[in-house]
Amino acid sequence: MSDLTLRTVTDDDDFQAFQNAVYSAFLKEPQQDEIDSERQFTDYESMFGFHDGNRWVATAGDFAKNVILPGGAAVPVAAVTMVSVAADHRRRGLLTAMMRHQLERIRADGTEAVAMLFASEAPIYGRFGYGLSSVNVELSGQVRELTFRPGVDLGGGTVTQTDAGTLLDTAPAVYDAAVAGLPGRMNRPRPWWQHWIHDNEDRRKESGRIRFALHHEPDGTPSAFAIYRPKHRWESNGPHSELHIQEVRATNPRAYARIWRFLLDMDLVRSVRYDGVTVDEPLRHLVADPRALRCEVFDGIFTRLVDVPAALALRRYATEVDVVLEVADEFCPWNTGRYRLRGGPDGADCEKSTASADIAISARELGAVYLGGVSLAALAAAGLVGEATPGAAARAAAAFGWVVAPGIPDHF
Template sequence: MTTQVRTLHASEWDGWYGKLERAFGGVPESPEERGLFRDLTEIDRSIGVWDGAEVVGTAGAFSFQVSVPGGALLPAAGVTMVSVQATHRRRGLLTEMMRQQLDDVRSREEPLAVLTASEPAIYGRFGYGTATYQAQLRVETERVTLTLPDGTDGVRLRVVPPAEAVADCERVYAQLVAGRPGMLARQPGWERLPLLDPPGDREGAGELLCVLAEVAGEVRGYARYAVKPEWGSSGPDGTVRLRDLEALDPVVRAALWRYLLSVDLTSTLVSYNRPVDDPLLHMVSDIRRCGVQVREGLFLRPVEVGAALAGRTYAAPVDVVLDVRDAFCPWNEGRWRLSGDAKGASCERTTDAPDLALSVRELGAAYLGGTRLSALAAAGRVRELRPGALAEASDAFGSDVTPWLPHGF
């Protein structure tokens, strides 16, 4: 078999994307969704594998900025649209695309690469660690009450068409990005993603709605949702399907949750992506009635270890030598001295004796502060070489706010 891996030409996008759809089950996306991702695709960051005239593999990347502990926004390649046709599996094509892609990321001086995975088992061998988790909720709204902060009744709520509220919602979102690691600064065009609402994808629900929360005339929060009406033998049994909810303060957040849990003719609220430290879990009367399930969210790999570790701050003073293994990106191999605190950090090569030994995958998992190095050590994935170094580094890498990716890509 002779195959060729190369960058996509703009005229090839439709066939290339069609093969991606085939690899994910063959059901064509709606014209709205397909059109959005056609507009968002960065052609010069999209690659394919050709077997003759046939596309048999796809991969792409978006140019993102991701929030890291300390509030900085670091450049990150958002790896996406990865597929290999079933006829060409186990021939090294994925590895070849990952190789070309990470070399390109390095040439662009992006210290991080991030992705979401349809199959989480795939990407560990390429150095990606699970950096964020997300909570899925199924709240029995008729059996749960909320403890509300003072002032909740002073919040004004307005339901508006989502397209009319984009500017207000984006203004709220932008104010929150630096405060939670893992959030993506919204690049031009991405404000359209939360508005996607093809009728064929609603599965019996109504159109997407947006509720704005205002205080003294200022929009300080929003939620986008749809209602799926259902009726049982005892009456209405509808479901609120929450797409996203963001708020700038606890009072506004409480007002939005109270509204959503009180929508007429519904008994359930479902959300598939909330932070695992969502304040709602401390407002409800019975967490058992919230059906909480946790799954992985964002996978992250440092592409340039030194720049990545120096680009964030640390919750406690740290001075450790890390012995890093990275067979796929060998420029990261070796010993790195990380010195930092809440004000900043440096990370330089060193010949000093190592304090901790780990692979770049463990660094990716711990990088945003959502996974403790001590937990990885307990699983045998990090080795302590100097007594006390593990506790020091584990505390330093932590984040007071749990990292979270609000939406996929």
């Protein structure tokens, strides 16, 4: 590694070269319009890696975002992204060095107590203290079989198709209201919205042009939106088009049901696919035949506590909890130690303790349970969490769990 320099991105041209390296490592061709879009919300000082004097050979970075925690608080989070190592520089410890550098920088800055990432390959990041804290669900089915249960209230609102400009003026307020209590969701400033609905040939490869729909209440108030892409297909026996849903959000159940009926009743569409939802997506409970809506579960977001006591004090807990945790963190040794966590639905505090530990837990497993979607008791049953005080794991699991499953933030 002596011939390599660890440094940050310096300017626009350097960011272009940085992105070219990322695309190459992911075996893709650079998309210039995507790169230009990402410039609008990228802090170059947070983008870094190893440079050999001619090119970037390893990259990493993070976006400054806010994430919703159990209890509804939106707190700063480091959204880790663009992690890559060139094929001719593997097995040199570059990834480990970048992960350590990044976590130490985040800790020194003191703004974010938590980091999150999506993993291109799921086994990689556990050794750096990231735990799988939510799952990603893909729903799919044949629309003719997706009738609703009798008595579903569709309300008196209306759904209309719209353009990108109108959506950008209307949907953010609906989104903010709809995800307000959903752990795992992140804020979406205007540049993120523009990137979220950006359309180009690369994004159309699996489907068609992006389209939008808005739901308005009888008094004209916007209360739901849908972002989707129709994949045109026609066979000898007629239409077999598929609808790829990118996002559906609503501020009330009637608007949610109405906009889904708009999507499921669309002419010429025979099947629907919706990726990136939670395991408790309400659509699963609306359909008359639950078997008609296929549900596939994949890994979602990985969470890492950079500052254990600060992170544990930021969220709320479903039940009152008073527990001493023995935390083991080899990669970030400043977290290793014993902490007393006291909290409940109204707040929490966490501090160093000399009391006997009730539970022994690693940084990875602590990250896994942080958003309330993974049961601490299940990890204990798997032998991944140690219980020194009988019943402590079950009591802590009840407190760490949450009333809704954590959501999947926009991919970054």
